[in-house]
Amino acid sequence: MHDIRVTGFRWVPPFAQGLIRDLRVRWALQEAGLSFEVDLIDFSERDSDTHVAKHPFGMVPVFEAEGQDLFESGAIVLQIAEKSETLMPRDPNGRAATIAWMFAALNTVEPPLEALLAIDLLHGGEEWADLRRPGAIEAVNARLRPLANRLGGRDHLTGRFSAADILMTTVLRFIRHTELVAAFPEVEAYVQRCQARPAFRKALSEQIAGYARNEPVAA
């Protein structure tokens, strides 16, 4: 892949720093050993014609490689994984299991965790959010419990590190403001293990450094 570009936000508030989904893409690229450039846009640029031409929903991340713009973090990580045996096993069974766990991270685990994040960090203190919170926590635990069972004695979702672990770890980070993951030692140890990878540390520190550089000046 040549001339890879990843689009993220120029700055986001502290509660969102380290959670924006270009982190997944940066991490996958670091694991794959692929160099890339980062384009940072302001939140207000989301609906610009230029950005919507790249991302139909006006979101980030966008991934540009080989003359093609790609959106949806899962599709992007899959695209990168196809180029890297670190991220995607070559054998058909390992590949199928990895893709299944990638979908599980995004389609089964992410929704309730993102819902709790929204309740706590976007709507905290609003009456509806207070009423909904206990149910939202139960919905999160209903995903963490089976995940803990799955991990059991495993270090990673499919027995070896893969793109699925990038997606699952970045999803689990959505509830870093709670103690819910810590209540499941297998899941907590898994997140720590994945986050200890040099590629993750580098991706995270580069994302955060961008925000620090671009912090808005108080009026």
Ligand SMILES: N[C@@H](CCC(=O)N[C@@H](CS)C(=O)NCC(=O)O)C(=O)O
């Ligand atoms: N399913 C999409 C979700 C993308 C998404 O929600 N991006 C957020 C940042 S993490 C965003 O751009 N939000 C701006 C908005 O909602 O307008 C993906 O995985 O790429």
